[in-house]
Amino acid sequence: MNKVFYFLLSLLILAGCDISDNDAVDPSEGFFKIYDNNLFDASFIPIDIQQTTDGGYLILSSKRIETSNFTGVNLIKVDKEGNFIEEQIIDEQYVGPVDQLVKIADSYYFMAMDATSLQAMLFTVNDSSRVTAINPTGLSYPMYIAEDGENILALSYNNGDKNSIISRISTSGQTLQTAAYGIGAGSDTEAPIISHFTRTGRQLPFFAGRMNGGVYYFNGFYNYTMSLVFTNFGEDPLGVVQGQQDDGGFSSGMSISGGNFALSRFNFGDNFIIPSIDLNTTGTTSATDFEGNAFPELSENAPVVLDLINIDAQEAILYGSNTKSGQIILMAYGKSSGELLGTKYLGSTYPYQIADFIVTEDMGLAVVGNTSVAGRFDRICLFKLSKEELSDLIN
């Protein structure tokens, strides 16, 4: 009988652990939310996300409006458990918000353009999703912004001179440095850019950044192709990795260390992941020179986001993209080895597409994307992965 007694006792102790562990779970560690709107005609496009100082999240998004061919601007504030708090619908005078939502000090910045003049405006936003300043920048057709220390790096398009413009601007919109590089003559060259702005065509993978040593790079149109251009704001680029018009080139990229880059590229619909490659930043090469790992499971010309993050004290390059089966895929590669450490799929039932991800204060991951609710309605969704879930990605 003693054995039975101790067996029951051990079961009860196990039960106690199981139940108390469950009670101790913090709902903010991991969640999934779809921000639903019950209007049949509403359609939302997520752009980027930042975590606010209260642990909540600020989501920059866009939606179709009737007063412009371009899309309008929305800001959504949610709490740390992902529950919707409020939505700021920016005046329809401003359209075409660009990737990214940048955090500098305690403020957030995004760029959109005036619907009439098409001039790029820099918006300053506070933790509560309130717009506190709108500053003109002197740029037009903004395509991408990125943090550059205490300033902002902006990629834009001048359709009068048919130039891609890379600029460093202050947080009040003043231009600090700028350089213009021709996209090539003819309306055919410009057509994909205009389709990108009106969202009537493919969304082009514009991005920009700074390498160690002060050389800047941008992925945009140059000399008739989607190219990765290296510049020190001189009259000519320092170097170029050419694409294949808008049919091939890089879909994401960031400098890991000097000329060593983590990249992904697309080529006539196919997708390739290049976790570590040393680029020639002072000459002219072609994106097709870099084979990379073919990922046939990614959707055609898939949008890719990537970042260098710490997972379990290990530096990893995390890629996020969309699969042909309608899921979001996360792929982690070792920074030094360039080897695939693990993959994780997000979403089921209806199709999902990634917009961006950020590492959260609790060392988890927030992934913002969109899904088709009931298979019909485009809505913004937010996956919050706990630190443990992120750790499982590489273990």
Add this chain to the structure above:
Amino acid sequence: MAKNSTILSLAIILLLSSAAHGQFYKHKYNTKKPSEADKFEKTQWWLGFKAGANLTEPNVSQQYYGFSPVNYPASDLDKNYDSWDKLGGQAGLEITFYHQGFSFSFQPNYRRQSFSYSNTYQWLSAENAANSIDLKYEYNHKLDYVELPLIIKYDILKGSKFRPFVQVGGYYATLTNANKQIEISGTDYASGNAGPFENQQLIIGAKDLFIKSSVGILGGVGVAYDFWNIRLVFDASYKHGLNNIADQKNRYAENQLSGLGDALDDIQLNNLSFNFGALFPLRFISSEGHNAVR
């Protein structure tokens, strides 16, 4: 609060275990030597089988949603639970030690419990009120547990063939399997006519959505009828779950239906069980008549 309930339940079950344990030793070291007939009348071991049906009531302490509405109240997303309407079943063993009207019973069993809820959603056109889509999602859960209840029974009437009794106890159960079935129905008013959706059904494994352990207390009534050397038992018990069975860590992470807006609430299960059993005495009096047990 949930933690206190858990501790209370553990204490009750331990108390029952200790009581049963103590009874064995008390019997073993009893210095008074009763006659064989007296001993048989007052003390007996029973072993048998039980089976029956059960109904479940989900008791929701907090609702969770996969949707977070931006332009309508979150209360529109509240789930509608059905209580006591999904039939489950159980089967198992009963091992009972009887002593002077009191029975200490261990009744391990395999049980299936079911509960269900539904959501309704509507999307409307701002421009044309006739354009709308109504959807209803009905979720049915089936949970299989191995349950280990410890029960004290007290015979209200002793010495007759019919022995009505009352019983109280506690249980620990461990989840062995769970699945979730969804049925989607609705009407599309926006495609030119009021077109009903064809019912779509999907069944998924849902074990990761629930924690392994379930504990609770129970109380009930029953009646035993001694027939030849068999004791036939019918009882009804109300079981009150004391812990949240939803796995909070996996609420969204392992929910394949989260794209539908589904998220499992914090739930404690209450249950009404009806059992029929046949018990056999393990000790017999040697007599020519081979008397039935009283």
